[in-house]
Amino acid sequence: MKVIELKNVEKIYNDSEVKVHAVRGVDLIFEEGEFAAIVGPSGSGKTTLLNMLGGLDKPTSGDIVISDIHISELTGSRLIDFRLHNIGFVFQSYNLIPVLTAKENVEFIMQMQGVPAKKRLERTKELLNEVGLGDRLDSRPAQLSGGQQQRVAVARALASKPKFILADEPTANLDSKSTENLLDIMEKLNKEEHITFIFSTHDARVMKKARRVITIEDGKVIRDEKK
Amino acid sequence: MKTMIWSIGWKNVWRNKTRSMVVIIAVLLGIFVGTMTSGFMKGWINQRVHDIIYIEESHVQIHNPDYLFNEELQFTIKEFEKVVHIIDTAKGVVAWSPRVKMYVMAQSDWAASGFALKGIDVEKEKKVSEIHKNIIEGSFLEGEYKIPSIVIGSKAAENLKLLNYQVTSGKLDSIDHELFTDEVINKLQNIGEKRYRKEKDFRSILSQSLSIQEYNKYGDKLTEYFSFYRMGIKIKLTIQNKNGEIEQPVFKVRGIYKTSNTMFDGLTAYVDRKILNQYTGLNSKEVHEIAILSTDNETGTELGERLSSYFPESNVMSWRKLSPEVAMYTDFINLIGFIYIGIILLALAFGIINTMLMSVLERVKELGMLMAIGMNKKRVFSMIMLESVFLTLSGAVAGLIVSAIVVKITNRTGINLSFWAEGLEAIGYSAIVYPVVTVLDYIGVILLVILTGIISSIWPARKALKLNPAEALRTE
Numbered sequence: 096m097k098v099i100e101l102k103n104v105e106k107i108y109n110d111s112e113v114k115v116h117a118v119r120g121v122d123l124i125f126e127e128g129e130f131a132a133i134v135g136p137s138g139s140g141k142t143t144l145l146n147m148l149g150g151l152d153k154p155t156s157g158d159i160v161i162s163d164i165h166i167s168e169l170t171g172s173r174l175i176d177f178r179l180h181n182i183g184f185v186f187q188s189y190n191l192i193p194v195l196t197a198k199e200n201v202e203f204i205m206q207m208q209g210v211p212a213k214k215r216l217e218r219t220k221e222l223l224n225e226v227g228l229g230d231r232l233d234s235r236p237a238q239l240s241g242g243q244q245q246r247v248a249v250a251r252a253l254a255s256k257p258k259f260i261l262a263d264e265p266t267a268n269l270d271s272k273s274t275e276n277l278l279d280i281m282e283k284l285n286k287e288e289h290i291t292f293i294f295s296t297h298d299a300r301v302m303k304k305a306r307r308v309i310t311i312e313d314g315k316v317i318r319d320e321k322k
Numbered sequence: 323m324k325t326m327i328w329s330i331g332w333k334n335v336w337r338n339k340t341r342s343m344v345v346i347i348a349v350l351l352g353i354f355v356g357t358m359t360s361g362f363m364k365g366w367i368n369q370r371v372h373d374i375i376y377i378e379e380s381h382v383q384i385h386n387p388d389y390l391f392n393e394e395l396q397f398t399i400k401e402f403e404k405v406v407h408i409i410d411t412a413k414g415v416v417a418w419s420p421r422v423k424m425y426v427m428a429q430s431d432w433a434a435s436g437f438a439l440k441g442i443d444v445e446k447e448k449k450v451s452e453i454h455k456n457i458i459e460g461s462f463l464e465g466e467y468k469i470p471s472i473v474i475g476s477k478a479a480e481n482l483k484l485l486n487y488q489v490t491s492g493k494l495d496s497i498d499h500e501l502f503t504d505e506v507i508n509k510l511q512n513i514g515e516k517r518y519r520k521e522k523d524f525r526s527i528l529s530q531s532l533s534i535q536e537y538n539k540y541g542d543k544l545t546e547y548f549s550f551y552r553m554g555i556k557i558k559l560t561i562q563n564k565n566g567e568i569e570q571p572v573f574k575v576r577g578i579y580k581t582s583n584t585m586f587d588g589l590t591a592y593v594d595r596k597i598l599n600q601y602t603g604l605n606s607k608e609v610h611e612i613a614i615l616s617t618d619n620e621t622g623t624e625l626g627e628r629l630s631s632y633f634p635e636s637n638v639m640s641w642r643k644l645s646p647e648v649a650m651y652t653d654f655i656n657l658i659g660f661i662y663i664g665i666i667l668l669a670l671a672f673g674i675i676n677t678m679l680m681s682v683l684e685r686v687k688e689l690g691m692l693m694a695i696g697m698n699k700k701r702v703f704s705m706i707m708l709e710s711v712f713l714t715l716s717g718a719v720a721g722l723i724v725s726a727i728v729v730k731i732t733n734r735t736g737i738n739l740s741f742w743a744e745g746l747e748a749i750g751y752s753a754i755v756y757p758v759v760t761v762l763d764y765i766g767v768i769l770l771v772i773l774t775g776i777i778s779s780i781w782p783a784r785k786a787l788k789l790n791p792a793e794a795l796r797t798e
Binding site for chain 1: 334336337688691692694695696697698700701791792795
């Protein structure tokens with residue numbers, strides 16, 4: 096089943112004196128259950144593309160359709176609400192609210208969605224167990240390692256039951272063991288629960304695990320390999 | 323949802339403890355100074371209002387309008403018995419006292435002074451006014467004597483040179499050896515028992531007997547300690563009787579009172595109305611003033627309005643009209659207190675805005691993340707606003723606790739301003755102030771503080787709302 100469709104998406108940054116043509120006519124389709132990596136050198140436009148997929152940025156022209164909704168037409172609070180209910184985010188860093196515990200960080204997003212307290216707590220425990228942090232419910236982010244923090248972020252991203260998870264260089268700040276661990280967890284979630292993951296990455300280890308690698312250069316898709 | 327935002331707001335206050343503590347302490351001090359100052363002013367005004375009503379004016383006064391216009395003996399209240407009957411049956415009346423009032427010249431052997439003489443019914447007056455509780459020497463018109471009694475104020479006694487100074491052996495024997503050194507006490511014995519009528523003369527003999535240091539240190543205390551009122555001194559009053567003839571009755575000073583209003587003390591004297599009538603020729607139903615005490619100030623005001631409709635031929639005034647300046651103070655004192663605290667909070671608001679701005683600007687990335695994952699603008703705004711309110715409120719609650727403790731203590735002990743006593747009492751204000759802060763004041767301050775917290779958060783919160791999540795996430 097089609098989750099995301101990009102039709103001739105262009106992005107031109109016009110704000111400085113120099114026009115930057117960041118994304119040029121990208122057409123892509125992501126199916127449910129994909130484990131895809133978007134790769135390319137820095138400045139290639141992959142972050143811009145990912146931001147547009149996540150509804151954080153709007154294409155200059157073209158269309159992005161997520162589960163039959165044209166998200167480039169959404170504005171203001173409707174767009175924020177769309178993100179809350181449909182997209183899970185894992186960022187490179189600063190994923191978590193530092194004053195809240197791991198449990199509260201995961202619960203928070205469900206609270207915003209209006210999930211009742213009892214259900215929230217159950218799901219939080221289940222998710223943190225799944226990412227191997229069942230014993231760290233009450234730890235603050237500062238008390239967790241970088242890898243553990245990213246695993247909490249994955250649990251948080253899953254908590255809202257999104258259509259797909261966007262991960263912007265999730266392993267960039269991690270050592271190889273933590274990277275391995277995080278990737279294993281995401282792969283397991285993808286295989287067992289059919290969670291769709293889309294990464295942007297430089298990391299060869301991520302590319303190795305990915306079942307689809309989309310290479311971008313100068314804002315264009317130059318290669319789209321499925322394994 | 324709400325609880326989590328509240329919890330984040332509260333926890334965010336403590337992310338940078340030092341910075342928050344600076345604001346909290348500033349708010350604490352501001353609120354403490356603000357509430358204490360307004361409590362102090364309120365205590366002062368309350369005392370003045372109390373004295374006005376329970377010593378000087380009472381709640382309602384009735385006069386013949388002609389008397390107010392031209393204070394002459396014959397202008398007594400019309401239809402006295404009817405008026406008294408209505409007062410007796412009116413609701414809200416606690417007690418009433420009839421007074422004959424005239425301006426007289428008083429003469430002692432050493433000086434003369436003019437004052438307002440009130441002829442009163444002692445027992446009735448005691449129910450209306452607290453003047454008998456302010457007697458510092460002698461008694462309030464008790465007992466019967468061949469030469470009748472008069473009660474005068476301490477300032478009048480001073481004016482009539484009845485306040486004397488004398489180093490008596492009795493007083494020397496009972497002097498407190500902890501307050502004065504033995505050397506000073508020995509020197510005092512050499513002064514002798516001569517009596518001085520002028521403070522100036524007594525001070526000059528003191529300064530001659532003591533060294534300069536001793537005089538500077540003990541002069542005031544010694545002058546006060548060896549001062550005394552001469553009781554039982556005859557004074558001659560010059561008054562005009564009903565027929566316009568001059569009478570000069572003699573009274574003996576058998577009571578001296580002191581209030582916190584020196585002017586009143588200098589100008590008001592009391593005698594028994596029956597005795598005064600013997601000289602004025604007025605009968606027992608002829609009085610110039612009826613003072614009425616009511617249950618409380620509000621009822622008193624209302625009672626005044628009610629009674630004035632009953633007595634078209636008389637002038638009825640409530641305390642609000644008798645002392646309009648005090649009535650105005652009582653109306654505005656709350657407002658003035660809040661304006662004062664408002665100004666303090668306005669100044670503090672700039673500090674709070676600064677702290678909140680710093681707090682927002684150093685969390686740009688985190689705020690970007692929150693907006694990206696789906697935190698809407700209302701929630702972002704609430705989170706920052708709550709943080710600002712909690713920050714302000716922490717300081718305010720601490721400040722209010724400190725002021726509540728200080729008010730509780732000073733309300734019992736009073737704040738002593740005796741250094742300026744002379745000046746304050748000259749305008750009717752006590753030198754010992756008992757600050758008053760009511761529960762309503764505390765609630766008012768809390769509401770003002772919350773408002774300040776909200777207003778101070780608007781600018782920082784707007785800054786946060788303007789962030790573009792994608793850009794915010796990319797900032798370093």
